Amino acid sequence: MLHIERAVIRAGDVAAIADCSFDAAPGEAWALIGAGGCGKGLLVAAIAGAVPLAGGEIVVNGRSQRREPAMARRMCGYVPAALEGWPGIRADEFLDLFATAVGLSGKRLTEARTRALDLAGLSGDARLDTLPEATTKRLLLGRAVLHDPAILALDDPFRGLDPRGRHLCEKLIEAAVLVERTVVAALDDAIVPACFTHIALLDGGRILARGPAHPATFAPGRTWTWRVTVSRDAIAARECLADRVPEAHLVDDHTVDCRIDPVLSPPAALVTALVRAGIAVESAGFHPFWSAQLVRIAP
Structure with missing residues (x-):
């Protein structure tokens, strides 16, 4: 369960997200859409605890991002739109660092690492700083689900993916919905695949409309x-x-x-x-x- 109440998120001196509220239940996959600069990617990052709140509250599976940030972050699997630079380490080392940070060890860690490498189509000894964009995105998707999080927070998850990668990403979201996870994804191109159950339209840092992913939900009577x-x-x-x-x-x-x-x-x-x-x-x-x-x- 994700609960957002009057969240305020700043980018410098500007309130990029202002007075934002909505709930996302288990088994729901929300696509956040809107013009560039509407704040959808920043909202996804705040859900995952990657950027701080300037006001309001975000509760992730019962854990407050303001009062229990470390526990709230563990409840999320986060995929940023991209990483500025990749470290010169192996893929298995990268995954192990994250898995250890979220409390995995032993057999659970090994099994989770194998699943993530399979999703990325990689061997463990592949160096991150040599990988193409599509492969690194799939590796980030694999990292996000390493610890079976209650919530997936995805920023532009289809960016850089080829058709096979897009298909795998859609299947990952569908599987998350089936096992009652909550998914929130910012989509830059506003093309919402069928794996999403709900849509929220943002403009100027506010949610203008939200509901089930069907045109009849939005602007009724509009053609x-x-x-x-x-x-x-x-x-x-x-x-x-x-x-x-x-x-x-x-x-x-x-x-x-x-x-x-x-x-x-x-x-x-x-x-x-x-x-x-x-x-x-x-x-x-x-x-x-x-x-x-x-x-x-x-x-």
């Missing part, structure tokens, strides 16, 4: 851009959709863009209507992804 690509006859596709959505226009001979309210015009129902009209649909979806559109409409 979103939805694109359908057909194998031929986009004109017929537009005519089929025109009576079902507020707006539909041709992009080219194979593409139609629509404005839809997903409550009044569910995407699945629109695709079904096209198929029943004999129109071959190649792809359909929000364009750009709806959570990225949400960031664009934030004041």
Whole structure:
């Protein structure tokens, strides 16, 4: 369980996060999205105890970051967006240093180290200062789950990952949700994968909106851009959709863009209507992804 109450976090003399409050329950994975500089990465770092609070409270699995910072940090697995520089040590030494710091030893340490190295796709003797970015991110993910933390605090966890690495990261988040961990991740590109159960939109250091990861949760009654690509006859596709959505226009001979309210015009129902009209649909979806559109409409 994560409880944040009126948290204030400063970056220099500026309150980068101001009066921020929300709760995240076990089994929930929260994606923090917002324009650059909104404070989402700083909030993730504060949850993990990597930056101090200037006011308010963050309670991590019953431990206060203000009153019990060492215990609260142990409850978290933290992945920073990147490290400024990697030490010239081996991967197994790096993991052992962290594992020892969180109280692992003996067989538990050995098993945890092996799992983390497997996630990174590394042998223990690999030197950190020679690794590519994608591998170092996977190593940080492995380090974060070494001690089976109650909460994962991830800053831009998909940064630098190739498709296989992204898949592994998504599976790690899904597994955390299944075993009732809490996940909070700052996503710089606002493209929220299906592994996240909830979204919080930040702007100017404050949470503007939050809720389950579905467009109907946010700005009810607002329309979103939805694109359908057909194998031929986009004109017929537009005519089929025109009576079902507020707006539909041709992009080219194979593409139609629509404005839809997903409550009044569910995407699945629109695709079904096209198929029943004999129109071959190649792809359909929000364009750009709806959570990225949400960031664009934030004041």
